[in-house]
Amino acid sequence: MDQPPAETTPASTPAAPTPVTPPSDPPAAEATPTIAIDDFARVDLRVALIVAAERVAGTDKLIKLDLDLGYEQRTIVSGIAQFYEADALVGRRIVIVANLKPHKFRGIESRGMLLAAGGHDPGKALGLVTLDIEIPPGTRVS
Numbered sequence: 001m002d003q004p005p006a007e008t009t010p011a012s013t014p015a016a017p018t019p020v021t022p023p024s025d026p027p028a029a030e031a032t033p034t035i036a037i038d039d040f041a042r043v044d045l046r047v048a049l050i051v052a053a054e055r056v057a058g059t060d061k062l063i064k065l066d067l068d069l070g071y072e073q074r075t076i077v078s079g080i081a082q083f084y085e086a087d088a089l090v091g092r093r094i095v096i097v098a099n100l101k102p103h104k105f106r107g108i109e110s111r112g113m114l115l116a117a118g119g120h121d122p123g124k125a126l127g128l129v130t131l132d133i134e135i136p137p138g139t140r141v142s
Helices: 037-041
Strands: 045-055 063-068 073-078 093-097 103-105 108-110 116-118 126-128
Touching: 073 108
Parallel strands: none
Antiparallel strands: 045 063, 045 093, 063 073, 103 108, 116 126
16 A cells, blocks of 8 residues: 655744844944045035946946036046946936046046945945936036
């Protein structure tokens, strides 16, 4: 006579409770030197409208952004390609450091730096500093 195989698992063992992960604490502030208000005033933060964006060929991280600053057009290069598709950036109003010394990346002169938060640790998101209303390009941020 054939008999069904005996069950190898206990009939009704209660499941172990799932551990609750406490909410993560905000990141600790990094120790940075304080600066005088005059030092901060030297940084020229401006609203910029992204009018064109494209990946920099041969790189995994770089995107070239063509910007409208109201009083001029300029290009910056930023290492945000792992977080954003170039086409999705067009039309956004971002905040840039407008008086940063120019620097060449892969032969492209970058004349500024966009402001962003996060993205430094693996798997962490990056967010651009943007505006919630349409402030004109070139407006000083203070």
